[in-house]
Amino acid sequence: MQPMSIDRLETPCLLVDEARMTRNIDRLKARLARLGPTLRPHLKTCKSVDIARRLMPSARGPATVSTLKEAEEFAAAGVRDIMYAVGIAPAKLDRVLALRRQGVDLSIILDGREQAVAVAASSRAAGDRIPTLIEIDCDDHRAGVRPDDPLLVQIGRDLHEGGAELRGVITHAGGSYDAIGVAALERAAEQERAGTVAAAKALLEAGLPCPVVSVGSTPTAHFARDLTGVTEVRAGVYVFFDLVMAGIGVCGVDDIALSVLTSVIGHQRGKGWILVDAGWMAMSRDRGTANQKVDQGYGLACDVSGNVHPDLIMVETNQEHGILALRPGSVAALPELPVGTLLRILPNHACATAAQHDRYRATDGGLVTAVWPRFSGW
Amino acid sequence: MQPMSIDRLETPCLLVDEARMTRNIDRLKARLARLGPTLRPHLKTCKSVDIARRLMPSARGPATVSTLKEAEEFAAAGVRDIMYAVGIAPAKLDRVLALRRQGVDLSIILDGREQAVAVAASSRAAGDRIPTLIEIDCDDHRAGVRPDDPLLVQIGRDLHEGGAELRGVITHAGGSYDAIGVAALERAAEQERAGTVAAAKALLEAGLPCPVVSVGSTPTAHFARDLTGVTEVRAGVYVFFDLVMAGIGVCGVDDIALSVLTSVIGHQRGKGWILVDAGWMAMSRDRGTANQKVDQGYGLACDVSGNVHPDLIMVETNQEHGILALRPGSVAALPELPVGTLLRILPNHACATAAQHDRYRATDGGLVTAVWPRFSGW
Numbered sequence: 039m040q041p042m043s044i045d046r047l048e049t050p051c052l053l054v055d056e057a058r059m060t061r062n063i064d065r066l067k068a069r070l071a072r073l074g075p076t077l078r079p080h081l082k083t084c085k086s087v088d089i090a091r092r093l094m095p096s097a098r099g100p101a102t103v104s105t106l107k108e109a110e111e112f113a114a115a116g117v118r119d120i121m122y123a124v125g126i127a128p129a130k131l132d133r134v135l136a137l138r139r140q141g142v143d144l145s146i147i148l149d150g151r152e153q154a155v156a157v158a159a160s161s162r163a164a165g166d167r168i169p170t171l172i173e174i175d176c177d178d179h180r181a182g183v184r185p186d187d188p189l190l191v192q193i194g195r196d197l198h199e200g201g202a203e204l205r206g207v208i209t210h211a212g213g214s215y216d217a218i219g220v221a222a223l224e225r226a227a228e229q230e231r232a233g234t235v236a237a238a239k240a241l242l243e244a245g246l247p248c249p250v251v252s253v254g255s256t257p258t259a260h261f262a263r264d265l266t267g268v269t270e271v272r273a274g275v276y277v278f279f280d281l282v283m284a285g286i287g288v289c290g291v292d293d294i295a296l297s298v299l300t301s302v303i304g305h306q307r308g309k310g311w312i313l314v315d316a317g318w319m320a321m322s323r324d325r326g327t328a329n330q331k332v333d334q335g336y337g338l339a340c341d342v343s344g345n346v347h348p349d350l351i352m353v354e355t356n357q358e359h360g361i362l363a364l365r366p367g368s369v370a371a372l373p374e375l376p377v378g379t380l381l382r383i384l385p386n387h388a389c390a391t392a393a394q395h396d397r398y399r400a401t402d403g404g405l406v407t408a409v410w411p412r413f414s415g416w
Numbered sequence: 417m418q419p420m421s422i423d424r425l426e427t428p429c430l431l432v433d434e435a436r437m438t439r440n441i442d443r444l445k446a447r448l449a450r451l452g453p454t455l456r457p458h459l460k461t462c463k464s465v466d467i468a469r470r471l472m473p474s475a476r477g478p479a480t481v482s483t484l485k486e487a488e489e490f491a492a493a494g495v496r497d498i499m500y501a502v503g504i505a506p507a508k509l510d511r512v513l514a515l516r517r518q519g520v521d522l523s524i525i526l527d528g529r530e531q532a533v534a535v536a537a538s539s540r541a542a543g544d545r546i547p548t549l550i551e552i553d554c555d556d557h558r559a560g561v562r563p564d565d566p567l568l569v570q571i572g573r574d575l576h577e578g579g580a581e582l583r584g585v586i587t588h589a590g591g592s593y594d595a596i597g598v599a600a601l602e603r604a605a606e607q608e609r610a611g612t613v614a615a616a617k618a619l620l621e622a623g624l625p626c627p628v629v630s631v632g633s634t635p636t637a638h639f640a641r642d643l644t645g646v647t648e649v650r651a652g653v654y655v656f657f658d659l660v661m662a663g664i665g666v667c668g669v670d671d672i673a674l675s676v677l678t679s680v681i682g683h684q685r686g687k688g689w690i691l692v693d694a695g696w697m698a699m700s701r702d703r704g705t706a707n708q709k710v711d712q713g714y715g716l717a718c719d720v721s722g723n724v725h726p727d728l729i730m731v732e733t734n735q736e737h738g739i740l741a742l743r744p745g746s747v748a749a750l751p752e753l754p755v756g757t758l759l760r761i762l763p764n765h766a767c768a769t770a771a772q773h774d775r776y777r778a779t780d781g782g783l784v785t786a787v788w789p790r791f792s793g794w
Contacts, residue, residue, distance in 0.1 A: 048507075048508070048511075048794060049505065049507075049794075050794060051794065082735055082736070104697075104735055104736045105736060124681070124693065124736045124737065125681040125682045125691060125693075125737075126681065127427065127679040127680075127681050127693055127755065127756055128755065128756050129426075129427075129679060129756060130426070133426075148682075149682050150682055150683065150755060152754060152755045152756075153681075153682070153755055156755075156756075175684075180684075180691070180734065180737060180739065181682050181684070181691055181737065212734065301505040301507060302505075303502070303503040303504065303505050303531075304503045304526075304527050304528055304531070304559050305528065306553075306558075306559070313503060313558070313559055315502065315503075315505055318702075318768065319482075319771060320794075322700075322701055323700055323701035323702045323703070323768055324696075324701045325701070325703075356558065356590065357460055357482055357767055357768075358460070358482045358483060358502045359502065359503075359558060359559065361558065376530060377505065377506065377528060377530045377531055377534075378505055378506050378507060378530075378534075389735055390696065390701055390735075393697060393772075394771075395793070396792070396793050414774070415773070415774050416426060416427075416428060416429065416698075
């Protein structure tokens, strides 16, 4: 497209600072090149073919997805190595098999024997050994089998002897989102590595295969010092970063590539409020920084060029209204922002904010240089 | 469509119990028929032409919208009387005028002189007196001019004498969402009525026109005892209701027509957790019941037929994972729900949950009887 000025966009809309995004992508790429494992980027954050191609090692993958809709969309765009990294519901196996018949190496994950028996039965019925990874619980935060639980080997046998392909083990150190500071992040990364490698060892010692040892979260991917025994790393939100990641020290505020462009639509001067046309519909209801040291409300306000307005945050939202005010205790001056002024709001959680929009506007300074469609749904 | 069993749907997806929805629609219709004012339903909740037609007095309207995208979509479906009820940003006036040139009686709202001067100038330039309502702040919760603020008459003059059409006054009693119980809700409704009627009186006494006196919120619409001086009422979420509305006593849990269908995908038995494939992407991040007497987490679980599982709520979400557990302090038994079990989750906030989906499945008992598309964006 012909570059156009940001001033000509309708608000609210979603912006991606392409230079920052490229810096974020290159940073993780360089780290993993040093550490060894392959990067299998998680495409649930971007849900965009244009951005996915910048993340993956090649146009064919590998990639991680959180829905079968993502798997289908990226497969249609030529991706051939995809992991669907949410515990499988047996009713979804027909869609999995349909994608595999199209030549996509689609793998799935699970953490229970009921699921393993169902996957093995589907594999036999379809004459297709569905590649399956066992989800490991490395930090007690959500799903998965503990590495030392005898259930792990039982599930492995259900799969391997039942007719599926036991491809390996996978974990997600979701607990790392609560780690703050370098030492805590390094510990979370080592806990994730050690637990997953221990699970792989248990399978191998039981005479079962375990070619893939997959770990991943944006915080641990950026703070792991050693990934011995790990074959691949997954991460998603690093492509944009966000205020939650800045709050735990994975990035700086000036690394955040995603923002919502909004217009000032009114003032309540007695209360120190500036009203804008980005509410929770544009920002999402995510309050991920609420329990961090610095609560950013629903987002941090910047001028149209991306310079932070000190302490100006979105303190409240309705569906199509955002209320900006100085954060409690601030001694900054409330900027004078007439009706019509354009602002950029940095989000708490890039995955949630991006999900509220159907396209990205790529920006270079004050110019829009590309429109990248984004899909949603299941 | 040929009715099909709910069991055949892919999860997660959005269900509307059509009988409950019809009951909710009829309830408000009957109330307002008794009280007098016209209903101008707010279509921001449903964003669906199929549902809008069940809400509006006629296929031509009237209707309220929260975005110009809604105005354009509903205009394309034949709606001719639309109020865009978010304070206008002057850059949006070209889209407003374009819709008006198509024969849509599109009105706008504002609460400041900068905006009024811009609307008057656009009206003169276009040779079209844009119908404009002044937003009144009846309860100090968001935008608007206080009824006794001299600014009100100044804005009225800017519009009327500047070349726009001063159509009246509008308020939204957002504060009513914090009212709990019949007496508090009745007080909120009377405060909304009295403030708006006082504002209309101030305009009339200044020799300005004020044909429309528009109030609205789902709680006040259901608890107003008298609407003398009010010409129209707006409400949106009443079409589906939700746990927030049940929490403040506007409806019962068994009036909630909207739910998310989800599948069990795993268990963490030691923790009493049931994992499902509806995370915040399907439910939204809305935690509207967090500060109510009964905190419903991210939603209340029902079996596939809609019977509530006592005390089983979604205590945590990730993007595509929900964790169900008994609410703190419950003495209920955790139901045995094998992998693959279908559940319905009632939402905190219908507007936010519906916004995460691109279609509704209308249900009648265990059957899906229709698919109603839903749009989003700006």
